[in-house]
Amino acid sequence: DGGITQSPKYLFRKEGQNVTLSCEQNLNHDAMYWYRQDPGQGLRLIYYSQIVNDFQKGDIAEGYSVSREKKESFPLTVTSAQKNPTAFYLCASSITGTGGRTEAFFGQGTRLTVV
């Protein structure tokens, strides 16, 4: 099946530990994104990448890092520098088609809890 796969679905981390969230897509999309969602708030952009080996900071990049070594993969590392990492993390990918239609698809999310 084509789509975006995030893993794991639930993740627990001890304070002070780094943890990496996986995001894989087989849609052949150029652009990939990481968002954070907190209760009562909209999605906030952490990082995005428009092409392999290139990525840009979003609105809340502090305490996070990413890599884009392959078109299909865009892992997000939540570092110990992120002071409040407990949240729901969503990965997305998009492709811009004819007429400016941006087709964006989301993964099922990873819920990270710091214990």
Add this chain to the structure above:
Amino acid sequence: KNQVEQSPQSLIILEGKNCTLQCNYTVSPFSNLRWYKQDTGRGPVSLTIMTFSENTKSNGRYTATLDADTKQSSLHITASQLSDSASYICVVSEGSGYALNFGKGTSLLVTP
């Protein structure tokens, strides 16, 4: 700054009733506007997409409208069902389409 404002923040309706959700935006240059449905604990799923030249788009019981002049969009849900209970998110793309601007969503609860 590009912004997407949605209203109401939350809404409770009886099963079978209609409802309309609003989205106002200041994104420029405008590329397209998409409505997503997000069930609790799941990723958003696209309902409709509209470009500048389109002013209405339907997907079953969901009908989206777009007024590019006033920068407003609405999502109308007809004959609501319990399964419509979810968060509805308005997303406006700018420029080439890569930049996505999200609203905070409207939380809809459909009760029996």
